[in-house]
Amino acid sequence: MTTQEIAVKVHFVTIDEDNEGQRIDNFLVTKLKGVPKSMIYRIIRKGEVRVNKKRIKxxxxxxIGDMVRVPPVRVSQSNQDNAPSPKLAKVNQLEERIVYEDNYLIALNKPSGIAVHGGSGINYGVIEALRSLRPQQKFLELVHRLDKETSGILLIAKKRSALKHLQDQLRKKLMQKDYLALVRGEWQKHDKLINAPLLKITLKSGERIVRVNPEGKQSQTRFKIVQKYQGATLVKASPLTGRTHQIRVHCQYAGHPIACDEKYSEAKFDDSMREQGLRRLFLHAAQLEFTHPNTEQRKIVQAKIDDDLDAVLAKLKRA
Incomplete structure (x- = not known):
């Protein structure tokens, strides 16, 4: 039985401010939903995609004002059907976890256990789910990322101009991020700033991890003790740089790995935390402060930690 295919006709798109500055390949990924990236690069390379009647890379x-020729592409129905249904419980719950929204952005309290985007064996992530929930929304793009197991504040831009504005703040270190992490042992007061370069490494097994390494990228995280417990400390971690797994690896480097971190924690500590009911990484993006892309006023968005993490803290004895 052959897969049903949909023939998409050639059409022309005039670029407005919502797509200004976007790469043509990323624009086509959004425009040609269900088309593999390999095919998108092929039609660009063959000159089937034109901008102002010229070939592009x-x-x-x-x-603004560019005229983009989008060629006819045959999209398999099975690929079209991969979009998550807005009726799925995991997708539907995202609507309830929006903590702030206006015409420019969405601030979402992302649940633990859902990736920010699909790929590498993951059918869909937060961004695909939101697009399914908001089919009328022309533009939805991630401003930044959170690890799959990390919960908390995630920003999504609703306009290209807002995306550029917010990502400029990230690059210039003008966005303040504050996380809550439960770590092993007693965090020392003098460990207020961890300044340790981080390097991505691929193991023989194919697993990708991050290690402190002098050849790595400069990375800094500020820490503040929130509450001491017997055998653990709740800390506020504020990354000054935005490296992969930065807080997780800096905690490990300081001798205080985060509870139930499958990549960087310690088994004995994790077992003791599981006895208290912890079933996930105890890392939560609690607050984000940034300049609003329209009003230019400083904006703070917060996400309360989930009940399951609260319940674990309630069981721990304060030191």
């Missing part, structure tokens, strides 16, 4: 950045 995948890294070309769109300008």
């Amino acid at each position: 995948p890294e070309y950045k769109l300008q």
Whole structure:
């Protein structure tokens, strides 16, 4: 039985401010839903995609007024059907976890256990789910990322201009992120700033991890003790740089790995935390402070930690 296919007709798109500055390959990924990236690069390379009647490269950045020729592409129905149904419980619950929304952005309290985007064996993530929930929304893009097992504040831009504005703040270190983490042992007061370069490493097994290494990228995280417990400490971690697994590896480097971190924690400590009911990484993006892309006023969005983490803290004895 052959897979049903949908023939998409050639059409032309005039670029407005919502897509200004976006790479043509990323623009086509959004425009041609269900089309594999390999096919998108192929049609660009073959010259089937034109901007102002000229051939372009995948890294070309769109300008206001550009006329983009989007060629006819055959999209398999099975690929179309991969979009998550808005009726799925995991997808539907995201609507209830929006802590702030306006015409420019969404601030979501992301649950632990859902990736921010699909790929590498993951059918869908937060961004695909939100697009399914908001089919009328022309533009939805992640401003930044959170690890799959990390919960808390995640920003999604609703306009290209807002995305650029917010990501500029990230690059210039003008966005303040504060996380809560439960770590092993008694965090020392003098460990207020961890300054340790981080390097991504691929193990023989194919697993990717991050290690403190002098050849790595400069990485800094500020820490503050929130509450001491017997055998553990709740800390506020504020990354000054935005490296992969930064807080998790800096905690490990300081001798205080985060509870139930499958990559960087310690088995004995994790077992003791599981006895208290912990079933996930205890890392939560609690607060984000940034300049609003429209009002230019400083904005603070907060996400309360989930009940399961609260319940674990309630069982621990304060030191």
